[in-house]
Amino acid sequence: MSIEIPGLPEDMPGAELKYVGKDVKRIEDPGLVAGTVEFIDNLDLPNMAHCAMLRSPHPHARITGYDTSAAEALPGVVAVITGEDVKRWANPVTTAPEGWGSYCLAVDKVRFVGEPVVAVAAESRYIAEDALELVNVEYELLPVAATAEEAIKEGAPRLFEENESNVILSKTYDWGDVDQVFADADHVVSETFFWNRVGANPMETFGCVSTWDTVNNSLTIHGSFQTPGFMALGRAFSLNLPTNKVKVVSHPHGGSFGGKGGPRGSEISSLLSRKAGGRAVKYIEDRVEYLLAGAGQSWDRYYDASLALKADGTVTGFKVKLLDDQGAGAEGYGTISIAKPIAAFTGCYRIEAARYDLNVVATNRAPTYPYRGYGPPPHNYVLESLMDIAAQKLGLDVAEIRRRNYIPPEAFPYTIPSGNEYDSGQYEVTLDAALELADYEALREEQARAREEGRLLGIGVCSVVEPGVFDWNAYTTVGIQGVGVPEGAKVSVDIMGQITVTVGFSLEGQGQYTLAAQLVADFFGVDMAGVRVAYAATDVAPPHFGPGGSRLGVSITGAVLGACRKIEEKFKLVTARLMQCEPAALELADGFVRIKGVPGAEMHIAQVAGTMLARSDLLPPGMEQSPEATYVWTAPGRTEPDEQGRCKSYLTAANACHVVMVEIDPGTGRTDILKYCVADDCGTRLNPATVEGQLMGGIAQGIGAALFEEYVYTDDGQPKVSTFAEYLVPTIHEVPKTDKAVIVTPSPFTPLGAKGCGEGAIHTTPAVIMCAINDALLPLGVQARATPASPNRVWDLLQQAK
Amino acid sequence: MKPAPFDYYSPDTLEEAVALLAKLENEDLDAKILAGGQSLMPMLSLRLARPDALVDLRKIGALDYIREDGDTIAIGAMTSKSAAEDSDVIRTRQPLFHEATLLVGHRQIRNRGTVGGSFAHAEPTAEYGAAAMVLGMDMKVVGPNGERIVPAKDFYVTYLTADIDSTEILTEVRLPVLKKGTGWSFQEMSRRQGDHALAGAAVTLRLVGGVCKDVCIAVFGVNASPTRLAEAEAFITGKAATEDNAREAGRVGADGLEEPMSDVHATAQYRRGLIATLVARCLVEAASRAS
Numbered sequence A: 001m002s003i004e005i006p007g008l009p010e011d012m013p014g015a016e017l018k019y020v021g022k023d024v025k026r027i028e029d030p031g032l033v034a035g036t037v038e039f040i041d042n043l044d045l046p047n048m049a050h051c052a053m054l055r056s057p058h059p060h061a062r063i064t065g066y067d068t069s070a071a072e073a074l075p076g077v078v079a080v081i082t083g084e085d086v087k088r089w090a091n092p093v094t095t096a097p098e099g100w101g102s103y104c105l106a107v108d109k110v111r112f113v114g115e116p117v118v119a120v121a122a123e124s125r126y127i128a129e130d131a132l133e134l135v136n137v138e139y140e141l142l143p144v145a146a147t148a149e150e151a152i153k154e155g156a157p158r159l160f161e162e163n164e165s166n167v168i169l170s171k172t173y174d175w176g177d178v179d180q181v182f183a184d185a186d187h188v189v190s191e192t193f194f195w196n197r198v199g200a201n202p203m204e205t206f207g208c209v210s211t212w213d214t215v216n217n218s219l220t221i222h223g224s225f226q227t228p229g230f231m232a233l234g235r236a237f238s239l240n241l242p243t244n245k246v247k248v249v250s251h252p253h254g255g256s257f258g259g260k261g262g263p264r265g266s267e268i269s270s271l272l273s274r275k276a277g278g279r280a281v282k283y284i285e286d287r288v289e290y291l292l293a294g295a296g297q298s299w300d301r302y303y304d305a306s307l308a309l310k311a312d313g314t315v316t317g318f319k320v321k322l323l324d325d326q327g328a329g330a331e332g333y334g335t336i337s338i339a340k341p342i343a344a345f346t347g348c349y350r351i352e353a354a355r356y357d358l359n360v361v362a363t364n365r366a367p368t369y370p371y372r373g374y375g376p377p378p379h380n381y382v383l384e385s386l387m388d389i390a391a392q393k394l395g396l397d398v399a400e401i402r403r404r405n406y407i408p409p410e411a412f413p414y415t416i417p418s419g420n421e422y423d424s425g426q427y428e429v430t431l432d433a434a435l436e437l438a439d440y441e442a443l444r445e446e447q448a449r450a451r452e453e454g455r456l457l458g459i460g461v462c463s464v465v466e467p468g469v470f471d472w473n474a475y476t477t478v479g480i481q482g483v484g485v486p487e488g489a490k491v492s493v494d495i496m497g498q499i500t501v502t503v504g505f506s507l508e509g510q511g512q513y514t515l516a517a518q519l520v521a522d523f524f525g526v527d528m529a530g531v532r533v534a535y536a537a538t539d540v541a542p543p544h545f546g547p548g549g550s551r552l553g554v555s556i557t558g559a560v561l562g563a564c565r566k567i568e569e570k571f572k573l574v575t576a577r578l579m580q581c582e583p584a585a586l587e588l589a590d591g592f593v594r595i596k597g598v599p600g601a602e603m604h605i606a607q608v609a610g611t612m613l614a615r616s617d618l619l620p621p622g623m624e625q626s627p628e629a630t631y632v633w634t635a636p637g638r639t640e641p642d643e644q645g646r647c648k649s650y651l652t653a654a655n656a657c658h659v660v661m662v663e664i665d666p667g668t669g670r671t672d673i674l675k676y677c678v679a680d681d682c683g684t685r686l687n688p689a690t691v692e693g694q695l696m697g698g699i700a701q702g703i704g705a706a707l708f709e710e711y712v713y714t715d716d717g718q719p720k721v722s723t724f725a726e727y728l729v730p731t732i733h734e735v736p737k738t739d740k741a742v743i744v745t746p747s748p749f750t751p752l753g754a755k756g757c758g759e760g761a762i763h764t765t766p767a768v769i770m771c772a773i774n775d776a777l778l779p780l781g782v783q784a785r786a787t788p789a790s791p792n793r794v795w796d797l798l799q800q801a802k
Numbered sequence B: 001m002k003p004a005p006f007d008y009y010s011p012d013t014l015e016e017a018v019a020l021l022a023k024l025e026n027e028d029l030d031a032k033i034l035a036g037g038q039s040l041m042p043m044l045s046l047r048l049a050r051p052d053a054l055v056d057l058r059k060i061g062a063l064d065y066i067r068e069d070g071d072t073i074a075i076g077a078m079t080s081k082s083a084a085e086d087s088d089v090i091r092t093r094q095p096l097f098h099e100a101t102l103l104v105g106h107r108q109i110r111n112r113g114t115v116g117g118s119f120a121h122a123e124p125t126a127e128y129g130a131a132a133m134v135l136g137m138d139m140k141v142v143g144p145n146g147e148r149i150v151p152a153k154d155f156y157v158t159y160l161t162a163d164i165d166s167t168e169i170l171t172e173v174r175l176p177v178l179k180k181g182t183g184w185s186f187q188e189m190s191r192r193q194g195d196h197a198l199a200g201a202a203v204t205l206r207l208v209g210g211v212c213k214d215v216c217i218a219v220f221g222v223n224a225s226p227t228r229l230a231e232a233e234a235f236i237t238g239k240a241a242t243e244d245n246a247r248e249a250g251r252v253g254a255d256g257l258e259e260p261m262s263d264v265h266a267t268a269q270y271r272r273g274l275i276a277t278l279v280a281r282c283l284v285e286a287a288s289r290a291s
C-alpha cells in the first residue's frame, strides 16, 4: 500500500489547520512545571543498589594489579567489578571503527584521566564512594600522547597497541578537479584555525537503572537515553545478549545535545547488577564525571584550509586539511562528526571543486562524542572565515562576496560537489532579510565612527546551510556501519474516539510530543488537548531512532501522518459500507467522516472506531477490527555512497544568515555582543514557537563555543576542567536578545515541507561571532584564529598588536 | 560527589558553639564551621574537605543583624549577603561595600551565603577582601578566651586562610561609613556575570584642590590575599586623576604586584594587565565621585 503523505500544510485533510503552523503551547510543559515528570534520578526500584566508579588519575598507564578486598568487606557494599569481569563478560563498544572501541571499564590499561577502572554497587551512593577509597589499583605509567600533533609523530606512544599507529582514519576525499581549479585561480587565500574542544552540557547528566534478570538472562535499562533503540542494540552486542533480550526504557531527560551517550554507564551498572545477582543498580553520573569523561567532549580540531578565487570574487575551490583529535579511541561515534560536514561541505556557495583531507587521531584525552550540529560548526567557522579573508583580499564587502557566490534559487534541487543534494533555498532573500533587520549600512557607519574614537567594533555576516534529516548513508565512509534510522509512530483511536499516538522516544525538550498531537488533531479535526502521546519502551515500540541529526521533527511528522492516512482509509471503507457510498465520496474533517457536499451525512470518528471495535458484523468482509495503524517513515531517494563518500545523505538544507555586531574592550579583551540578527529558513514551521526555542538554544551554545567553553588539558594530558567553575556555559546574562526574520522555502521532499532545524543556529553562531571579532581587530593587524575567543586570548592578541 | 562521613552539630547559641569547638579540639577531632555552605558544601562533596564534624551556625539567630553604631556599621557573621545587599543603611552609608556585595556570585548564592562566611573563607577572589582593605574594616572573633578584634590588614593570612583559630568563630564584621566627599569605585573583570573575578580593584580617595589625597587602592583575585597597592597610591597622590595619570598609576600598581595566580581563565601576565586597566578605571571613576 503506498501512502501519500501531505507535502504541504494545505494538503492536510479538512479545511482549516488549527494547530499546525501555529505557536502552540507545548503539552510537555505542564508536567515539567509541576514537577510530575519522572526523570531517571526520581526512579527508585525495589532493593536498588547504587553505583560509583573509581576513575583513572593517569592519562596513560598499564594496570598491573587490583586490590578490591577492603572495598568488598565494607558493610553495605553489594558488588565490585574490575576490568577482569569486563574482559570475561563484555566486548568493546561497536560504535567505533573496528579496533578503536573500548570496554566500559579499563581493561589492562587506562587511556585517559577519568576512565572508569573499578565500579562498586552499594546500599547508597555515599557508601559506594567510601568503598572506592578502599580500592587499590597499581599502575605502571606510560608515556602520553597529549595532542593530535604529538600522537601522529614517529614513535609516539600508541594508545591501542594492537593498531599500527594512533591514526584512526586517514583519507582524502576529492570532489572535482581541485588541483586544476587552484592552478587556474586568480587568488588563493589560506589560513589555519584551531577549534578547541567543546561539547554538550545538558542540565541533567546521564543516569540509568539496570536490572539483569539472571533467570531469563535478559536486561532492562531505564535511563535518560536519547536514542533508545540504538542503545539497546549496542548493549546487546557489548554485553553478549540476544538483541531481543535487552529492553531500554527511556525516561524524560533534561536535555541531551548528544551528551547522553551513556554506553559505559549503562554497561557498568548492568554488569554490577549481574554480579549482584540481579539487584537493580542505579548510576547517576555527576557533573565532575560528566565533564571529565562523560559524553560531553567534542570537536578538537586543527584546520589548514584554502579558497581558490577568481578576480571578481567567484569562489571556485575549497581545500580543507583537518587534524582531528578524537581522544582515547572512537567509542563515541566521534568519527561521525568529521563526516557530517560532507553533507554541506561548500556551504551556501556554488564552489566547483573541493578536497577534504582527514587525519583522525587517537590521543590521551577523553573520547569525543556527538554534539549538537555533529561537526559542521567548526567547518563553517573555517569556510566563513575564509570568505571574510577573501573579501578583504579583493576589497569586497563581506555580504557582497557571499551574495556573488550563492547557489541561485532556480538551481535547486542542487547537488554539491561532495555529493549531497540540497532540497531548496533562497539564500539571497535570507541575506537581505538579515541585513535589513540589522540595518547593515547604519551598523557600518556606526563602526566607522567608533573606530575613529579608538573603539573596537566588529560586524560579522555569515550565511550557512544547516543540513537536516540525516540518514544511514551519511557515515559509512568513516567506518561506522550504517544503522538505519526509521522513525515509527502508532496512532490508535479507541472505542470512545479518543486518539493516542505511541512513539519510541521520550521527552528531551524539543517538543515533538506536541508536534505529534498537533498533527493528529489537525488531521482528524479534533481538539489537540484530547490527543495523548505515549512512550513505548524498545521491546514494544515501532522501529525508531529518536532525536538526532535534526531529524525527528520531520521524521515523526511523516510517521504520524502516514499512520493517520492509513486510519483515514480504513475509516472511509467502514463509513462507505455503513452509508452505502463509495469511499472516494467521503472526506475527513472536524472529527467526522462525511459525504462530500451532503450536509449531515456523516459519522463521528468515535462512531466509526466504536463500530470497528464493537460490531464485527458491520465491517467490510475481511477487515481487521483495528482502528489503529503504525507507519514507519523514512526519507525518500537515499543513495549508497560512492568511493568518494558522495551520496544523498541529509534530506533537507535549511539556511540562515546571522548578522552580529560585537565590541571588544581593549583593556580587558572582553567581547560584548551589541546586536544579534537572524534570518532563518527552515521550510515550513510546524510550531514556530518551538523553532524559535531551538534557534535560541543553538545561539546560546554557539556563543559558548565562540567565547566561553573549552575543555583545557595540560601538556601532559591532565584535564584542567572538572567543574562548572572551569567549563563556562553561557547563562541568560551572556546570551543577547535577538531580532529574527522568518523566511519559508518549503522542502519539496518532506512531509509538510518542513526542514530539519533542531541543531540549527549552532551551525552559524560560532562562525559569525569569530568573524565579527576579527572584523573588530582588523585595524590592529591581528586576527583571532582559535576558539573560544576568551578575554585572555584576545588580550594576548591586543598586546601583540601594540 | 558525596561527602565522606562526618558528625553534625547545630548549637543554639554562640556560647554552646564555642564550647563545642573547644571540646572537639580537645578530642583531637577536626571540626569545621558551616555557615551558608556555598563554599564548604562543594568542598565536602568533592572530598576536598573531610572534617570529622560540622558545627552549623544556622540556629544562632543572634549572629544575624545589620546595626548602625555611629559612624560604624556592624554586620553579624550569619547575615546573608542578600540581606546586606538589600540594606538601605549599607547602600546609602557605605556604597562601596554595597557594590562589592552585588558582585558576589548570583542572588541565589547571596541568599544562602553569609557575610561572615565570605570573610572567614578568605578566598583570593572574594570581593570583600578588597573592600576590607580599602575601608579598613575590623573583624570580631570569639573563642574560648573571649573576643578579639582583628584589623583587615592582619586578618588575611594567605590563600583560604584568615586569622581565625580552629576554636574561634568570626561573629561580626565592622565597616566605617563613607566619609563625606570621599570618592570610591569598585570594579572587576569576570568571564560571566556572577563568576569569581579574574581580577578586581577597589579605590577610595579625596580630591583636594583638584588632586588626589588619602588614596586607598586594593586589588583582589590576583594574589593569595587581597593586596594594597602602596606604590600606585603614592604615585597618584598629589596628582589629578586624569586618564594619563590613572593609566600610569595602574601600570605602577600592576608592575609592583607579586607574581599573580594563573589558571584556566587567566594567565599571570593577563591578570597583571587587568589590574593595570581596572586600577586606572577605578581611579577615574572614584575621582568623578569625589567632591
Ligand SMILES: Cc1cc2nc3c(=O)[nH]c(=O)nc-3n(C[C@H](O)[C@H](O)[C@H](O)COP(=O)(O)OP(=O)(O)OC[C@H]3O[C@@H](n4cnc5c(N)ncnc54)[C@H](O)[C@@H]3O)c2cc1C
Residues within 6 Å of the ligand: B032, B033, B034, B035, B036, B037, B038, B039, B040, B041, B077, B078, B103, B104, B105, B106, B109, B112, B113, B114, B115, B116, B117, B118, B120, B121, B123, B125, B126, B127, B128, B164, B168, B169, B170, B171, B194, B195, B196, B197
Ligand atoms: C557559583 C558560585 C559563585 C560564587 N561567586 C563568588 C564571587 O564572585 N565572589 C565571592 O566572594 N564569593 C563567591 N562565591 C562564594 C560564596 O560567596 C560563599 O558564600 C562564601 O565564600 C562562603 O560563605 P558561606 O556562608 O556560604 O560559608 P560556608 O561555605 O558555610 O563556609 C566557608 C568557610 O568559612 C568557614 N566559616 C564560615 N562562617 C564562619 C564563621 N562565622 N567563623 C569562622 N569560620 C567560618 C567555614 O568553616 C568554611 O571553611 C561563589 C559561590 C558559588 C557557589
